[in-house]
Amino acid sequence: MTQATPGFALNAVARLRDEREEAGIKPIEARGWRATRCRACRVIESHCLCAWRPKVQTRAGVCLIMTNKEVFKPSNTGWLIADVLADNFAFIWSRTEVDQALIDLLADPQWQPYLVFPGEYVEQARVVNTVEPSDGKRPLFILLDATWTEARKIFRKSAYFDTLPILSLMPEKLSRYRLRRSTRSEHLCTAEVAALCLELAQDNDAANALDAYFDVFSQHYLDAKRQLPLDCSSEAHEALKRYMI
Structure with a gap:
């Protein structure tokens, strides 16, 4: 099991990655990338993201349900959520x-779990659109951190989720995610979904920090991929600075 860096919460996604590797499961190698990646942030070392990790207080927690493949993908954004939120959990489905x-965890009396999933696929009696004090x-x-096909399978075949309220989000903006191809621009990536959830929970600083961290990660990742020099004076970096340690 990984240990938390002093001053930071333990990143549960990093823990899962280490456990998979200890079990002999090999990580995914991105095509065409031969440069050494930072072990912590998964971006190649010349564009390392670690110095830009924000620190904010939050009341909400997040639990990621992941596949073996997803936990290794360098473009995965679930680990960004685990970087920002102190109370983060992750499990392989x-x-x-x-x-x-x-x-x-689901039975822990300190938590009110919400399963985030599109309401049109669920009986309406379980669907909520707001987060109320309980x-x-x-x-x-x-959060089901997987492809849409995998997420539907996880939803159907996980009986322990059957009693949870379904939080159905209604985003008003299109996804900013540019690291993988998607046929539908309204499909948000996991970090964008988490930021919307935090807004509903009125954890506004955490929501804004995660949004800014996601934008900075995307810039670092794509600039590294395109072999462009890193511009730390960008609008995204300036927005993130207010949430730095």
Whole structure:
């Protein structure tokens, strides 16, 4: 298990990655990238993102349900969420095995879990569009960090989610995600979804910090891929500075 860097929360996605590697599962190698990547942020070292990690206070927590492939993808944005939120959890999904720690987390009385999923695919009695206070409980957003096909499979075959309220988001803006191809611009990436959830929970500083961190990550990633010099004076970097440690 990985240890938290002093002053930072433990990144549960990094922990999962280390556990997969210890189990002999090999990471994904991005095509055409031969430069050494930073172990922490997954961007090639010349464009390392680590110095730009924000630190904010937040009441909400996030739990990522991931596939074995997703946890290794350098373009994955779930680990950005785990960087920003102190209370972050991540689990590898399996159809045949359920991690008892996930069951315990869902039953923890300090949390009010919300499964984030499109409402049109769910019985309407379970669907909510707002995050309301619940007996002093803190909101815990369950995000299916996978492709849309995989997310639907996880949703259908995970009985332990059947009693959770479904938080259906209605974003008014198109996705800014440029690191993978998508046929639909209204499909948000995981970090963008998490930022919307944080807004609903009125964790506005965390939502804004995550949005800014996501934009800076995208710039570092794409500039490295295109072999462009890194511009740390960009609008995204300036927005992120207010949330730096």
